Amino acid sequence: MDQPIGVIDSGVGGLTVARELMRQLPKEQLIYLGDTVRCPYGPRPEKEVIRYTLEMVDFLMEKQIKLLVIACNTATAFTLEFLQEKLSIPVIGVIQPGARAAMKITKTKKIGVIGTEGTIKSKAYPHALEYISSKLDIYDLACPKFVPLVESGQFSREAAEQIVSDSLQPMLKHHGLDTLILGCTHYPLLADQIKAVMGQRVQIISSGEETAREVSVIMSYQHIAYEGERLAKHQFYTTGSPILFEQIANRWMDYPVQFIEQVTIDQTLIDNE
Ligand code: DGL
DSSP: OOOOEEEEESSSTTHHHHHHHHHHOTTOOEEEEEOGGGOOOTTSOHHHHHHHHHHHHHHHHTTTOSEEEEOOHHHHHHHHHHHHHHOSSOEEOSHHHHHHHHHHHOSSOEEEEEEOHHHHHHTHHHHHHHHHOSSOEEEEEEOTTHHHHHHTTOTTSHHHHHHHHHHHHHHHTSTTOOEEEEOSTTGGGGHHHHHHHHOTTSEEEETHHHHHHHHHHHHHHTTOSOOSOOOOOOEEEESSOHHHHHHHHHHHOSSOOOOOEEOOOOHHHHHTO
């Protein structure tokens, strides 16, 4: 099937998932939308996250996507089930894949989860992990300073190391913890700093790899994978500044991210025009 895969996030974080999709599915074309202007979603009320996510989905559905990846944990926590029922295309979130990846790795069954306030409050990770096994110790922690840090593009500086270290101190108190889920797609951009604080005994899990694997399985099961030969071309949209988006994207992606289009998806703005 020739149609693209849609990928949404509140900003640049979903690029960590897009990168894995490009690596594992090199013939598939992506349309990425980051709602940078309204990022972060993490501290927002559930209702607002739902409305913003549905506006992103409407934008991508008009582009005839064949599958949707909600590359945002906060949006996954609040909208996955609804979108899976509502849309006629497969919808994949990042929480179950992240939980599965952690379960494959943990030996002590003591798992940490860090994420936005919204994701942590929703308890979506503990639910997903306990669905797989009830014999777990799960420690969750909101790290509200991480997303603004990543979106500012300043995440390789010393100040960033200090913020990461301060935020993760409560996690260091849990003895025997051997696995830490990065329950926000922005956090892999801070993986080096997070690893430095958590130490070598703790394995860091980002859900991108497992999510891309799930996309691949679902596409072959539903016979919607692209079967010809081509050099995939991807499209990138942001509601915020394309310049900052491009800078962050090109530091992170193996694919040259260019010609990023700035779009308006805020229904209230459109209605008032
Ligand atoms: N990258 C997103 C997530 O995985 C959103 C972070 C935010 O906007 O607060 O939760």
